[in-house]
Amino acid sequence: MNPQSKEPTPITWQSLPGWIQKTLKADRYYYKPNYQTLSLKRFQSLLKPNLDNPIFLIGSPRSGTTFLGDCLSVLPEVSYHHEPVATKAAARYIYESNWSFEQSQRFYRSFYGLLLQVYFDGHLRFAEKTPRNALIIPFLKEAFPQAQFIHIIRDGRDAALSHSKKPWLQAATANSGRREPGGYLYGPYARFWVEPDRREEFETTSDIHRCIWNWRVFNEQALQAAEALASQQYIQIRYEALVSNPDEVGQTILDFLKISNDHSRRLFSKAMSQAKSDSVGNWRKEVSTNELNQIYAEAGYLLQQLEYLESSSFNASETSLPRV
Numbered sequence: 001m002n003p004q005s006k007e008p009t010p011i012t013w014q015s016l017p018g019w020i021q022k023t024l025k026a027d028r029y030y031y032k033p034n035y036q037t038l039s040l041k042r043f044q045s046l047l048k049p050n051l052d053n054p055i056f057l058i059g060s061p062r063s064g065t066t067f068l069g070d071c072l073s074v075l076p077e078v079s080y081h082h083e084p085v086a087t088k089a090a091a092r093y094i095y096e097s098n099w100s101f102e103q104s105q106r107f108y109r110s111f112y113g114l115l116l117q118v119y120f121d122g123h124l125r126f127a128e129k130t131p132r133n134a135l136i137i138p139f140l141k142e143a144f145p146q147a148q149f150i151h152i153i154r155d156g157r158d159a160a161l162s163h164s165k166k167p168w169l170q171a172a173t174a175n176s177g178r179r180e181p182g183g184y185l186y187g188p189y190a191r192f193w194v195e196p197d198r199r200e201e202f203e204t205t206s207d208i209h210r211c212i213w214n215w216r217v218f219n220e221q222a223l224q225a226a227e228a229l230a231s232q233q234y235i236q237i238r239y240e241a242l243v244s245n246p247d248e249v250g251q252t253i254l255d256f257l258k259i260s261n262d263h264s265r266r267l268f269s270k271a272m273s274q275a276k277s278d279s280v281g282n283w284r285k286e287v288s289t290n291e292l293n294q295i296y297a298e299a300g301y302l303l304q305q306l307e308y309l310e311s312s313s314f315n316a317s318e319t320s321l322p323r324v
Contacts, residue, residue: 020111023114023115027082027084027085030081032073045116049121054125056149057152065131074268081112083131089183101143108140134151137149148233151237156216160212160214161282169187170188174188188203206294237253242272247269
């Protein structure tokens with residue numbers, strides 16, 4: 001592949017060994033061992049890892065998914081994996097319907113199973129957090145019928161501000177040659193989820209506009225898909241509630257996951273207690289009026305729907321963008 005190509009390395013039989021290597025290397029960096037005694041059940045699970053009821057933590061970038069994922073990683077019942085590289089890259093093939101369901105399911109189950117096998121975790125519940133999963137929930141629901149989805153939502157103004165400070169979509173990183181794990185070059189380049197007729201606009205607008213665009217698309221898609229999920233499959237968590245009342249939110253999550261072990265609940269509560277609330281409302285101090293206008297033009301209706309924005313602050317009729 002041309003090293004400066006905007007597109008990631010295609011997933012093919014020839015490139016598959018490279019994707020496996022990158023996935024395992026990245027996972028070793030983030031994986032936190034769940035120390036448990038060896039048992040016959042653990043050895044048996046090497047042949048058939050448990051993928052019956054995985055946990056998918058979904059949300060747009062910079063919405064608290066990393067923190068909440070780290071909290072899930074302390075649970076003895078869970079084998080947690082931070083954004084598996086290969087499946088992160090594969091999301092675009094599913095989103096664009098380039099792969100059949102059977103091919104997609106086989107790919108995801110193979111990589112998830114591999115990650116469980118590598119750590120002798122096949123007897124545990126698989127969990128991962130990849131923001132792009134918010135775009136393919138219908139596929140994940142069909143591929144893993146008993147999966148549970150934890151959707152964390154953050155005020156888009158704060159999420160976009162935080163995201164804009166990272167290099168992934170910044171115009172200033174266009175010539176860095178660096179790539180994010182899913183394969184896309186850093187910079188203002190349109191990703192697969194950008195509307196085809198707006199790609200040029202995406203690549204020439206401001207950083208914060210690109211980031212609120214990302215927030216809108218990911219949450220819009222997740223909310224639409226959630227309508228088809230049963231109550232025992234989907235829970236919505238607000239970032240602001242998590243950082244202001246982590247114990248209560250934590251208990252809600254544990255109840256949703258049906259984790260009743262007292263030791264597990266104490267571990268999770270302790271991890272959740274590390275939440276910091278100083279990241280709430282920073283947009284009021286750092287986002288300019290012009291940037292706010294861009295945010296409201298792109299995603300004001302969704303901010304309003306999610307009750308982050310009063311109706312008097314935004315006129316939904318002023319934009320013709322699609323609604324949830």
